[in-house]
Amino acid sequence: MTTLLGSVEAGGTKFVCAVGNEDYQIEDQVTFPTTSPAETLGKTIEFFEKYRKDLKAISIASFGPIEIRRNSPKYGYVTSTPKPGWADTDFVGPIREAFDVPIYWTTDVNGSAYGEYVLSTLFNRRINSLVYYTIGTGVGAGAVVDGRFIGDVGHPEMGHIRLKRHPADLDFKGICPFHGDCLEGLVSGPTFEARTGKKGKDVPLTDPVWDVMAYYTAQAALNATLMFRPAQIIFGGGVVSEPFLDMVRDHFKELMNDYVEVGDLKEYISMPLAENNGSATIGNFALALQEINE
Template sequence: MLGAIEAGGTKFVCAVSENGRDIKERISIPTTTPEETMKHVYDFFRAFSIEAVGIGSFGPIDINTKNDTYGYITTTPKTAWQNFNILGDVQKHLAVPAGFTTDVNAAALGEWKHGAGAGKTSCLYMTVGTGIGVGAVINNNILEGLNHPEAGHIIVRRHPEDHFTGTCPYHSDCLEGLASGPAVEQRWGEKGSELTSRPEVWDLEAYYLAQAMMNYILILTPERIIIGGGVSKQPSLLAKVQEQTQQLLKGYVQDPMITHNIDQYIVAPGLYDDAGITGGFALAAQALENTPG
């Protein structure tokens, strides 16, 4: 049996699976302090005989195995979790092999394995919500380098009529600062769910997200792009992003999926809210496979 932990800034979702896909049982735990939250995590898993666990965590985290802080949640705004060795703590208490990556990388892995990216050698997953995060599977492996990608903070061209300062505490008007859920709310004075009937809101949102799509296509050339997160659930947004991405590319990338089938290239998640947990099972399976003996 495999275990998965989707460690979010608001809640931890823990689950177990016998086949790495179907969820046998799950629990949701509020994210308070490491002491409180992790106790409930371990109590849940001790009721099962798990062979390995996969962790997809909020961050920033350190996924570079060469660093002394590998496995840590590092400079998160959630002060109680700063410099917490979440991977080491899980291994100590559960004593099973553990895989570790970002929450959005786990979602990308889940969608690639069993969701909208299934059957591809590469896919990119973007979540647009409280922040903007991006994970990618390239050539059948999670994209990692010095650390995990932070592609939600790329610089985009500001719309000439948009004078909103931006919400990112580091960069102000990066992609996350201009297009995250809080940016939409602060710019327009209402939550996104209350702005559904205002096309100008989603035209502007698509203006920024389409620039990100263009950059990701030109740099990573993924076989599929998946957009999830709360903001992405706006009914008209996905079609606007697809259309504006084509307009930005102007036929430069001559692939039929982009020029003629963009609605099958930039898509909604296939696993919906289970992408991260499903990716956690895949991480656990990898960790078990890579364990000697």
Template sequence: MIVGIETGGTKVVCAAGRAEAPDRPVLTRRFPTTDPDGTIGRIRDFIAEAGADEPVEAIGVASFGPVDADPSSPRFGWITTTPKPGWADVDLLARVNPEGLPAAFVSDVLGAAVGELRYGAGRGASSLAYATIGTGVGVGIVVDGRPIGGDGWPEVGHLLVRRHPADDFAGSCPFHGDCLEGLTAGPAVLQRWGVDASSFPPEVRDERLSILASYVAQMAYSVALTVGAERVVLGGGVMLAPGLLEATRAALPDLARGYGPASLSSRDPADVLVAPGVEDSPGVVGAMALAADLLG
């Protein structure tokens, strides 16, 4: 039996299943993310439940962060400088896995990138980025099948972007103001316009979607240029706004202007920028897949 754990800022998803089928868990539990003691206690209860009939052989954790996911670091498995109250400098991996079982530890978006590459919208690609545009902005990257990550990086959510000419919003990021997260995350949308992106009035919807799309497309273009991602999966609550994915696809060719890897210069943007393909919690599916990898 293997266990995958996806800890998010608002909820935790735990799943257990067979190493040969990480995308088909046989047991799943969801519960709110509260304080570390209460949340980790419920995760430990799930692991005990999953191993009641046969032992758990490996664990995968995909966590909100920033996290230290560098196996050579003395703080490997820690949540580090998160603004979530009570969670900064928590040794998450050691606390959910005191038995020292074989364990993988990555960021939540990197777990989702692995899940989407192997079992979702990234199937057939070798390199992929998964971006969540929601309460925050995070991007996980897999290059040539290898998850990329370390001590708090990559941190594409704080990429500096060109301002849209119709956007005078100062930005909501407490560190950078108008970085990608400060201009596109859910709190930024609410501060700028007073409603979420799915509730824009019809008379202003197109302009507002165009503003958001320009920033998301810049992120996708930057990732493709930097790591050669063949596909960028766009998830998160903001991307559920009707028309935003299509607007982002429409903005990509004007950015690329025919320059860049083949994924940008010769392919339909609808094949490059895609919605998630894993129906439920790609992060926990990726965490289970990484746990299965540890067993060969």
């Protein structure tokens, strides 16, 4: 009998739905824009309907904040998100009503973190802990230690930590609707347009704004290092590139000032192993399989 695992990577800009096997290989995948909850969840259900007979579990990795406490009446909900129309939305309920299979529910960045954790073994680079940041439309992070996520009464919100301002960026108020100049408010993709009037893809790496972004990103890596002491910190998302991470590493080295040893910075602060920011899909397959086995 075929065993298919379902993955939903629910981002604020797009949904990526996939089915795959127990070897984490994608057998089918679809991407569509994140619009209203009714339309977007309807497309999600429509995609999986084709695989109803063989679908054994689904893992959902969603933008947040979300309710992860299984004893909460709002478990499976997107809660206080700034995404228009999605606040207080029951996400898991409609999926569970459509498909009588086990469902795992976590954040998009937790899904990506778990995908990288799994891939480290498949690539023979086994690590016991990591922190995964995504820098794109928003900023978030997930942490895995010995196969378990950090977080209890809620999931981490590392995209909303407060930072020391760059001397050349003191007049920028930040774009986070909740906090202004938190990490997300200072380095997410839309901050390029807010600062320069240009999309990030149109801002050359020689522009000083990239150094400002790298300074803030390095602070995030520094804070994660000092709080969790992970084996690795991974940065994914549309803003991130290897040349940008080189700038981040330089700032990190200066900020850390040799206080703790983290090894080769090229390996410690790195790009994802998964291509095309596909870490969450791999993580979802692994978490769906875990949900079956438990």
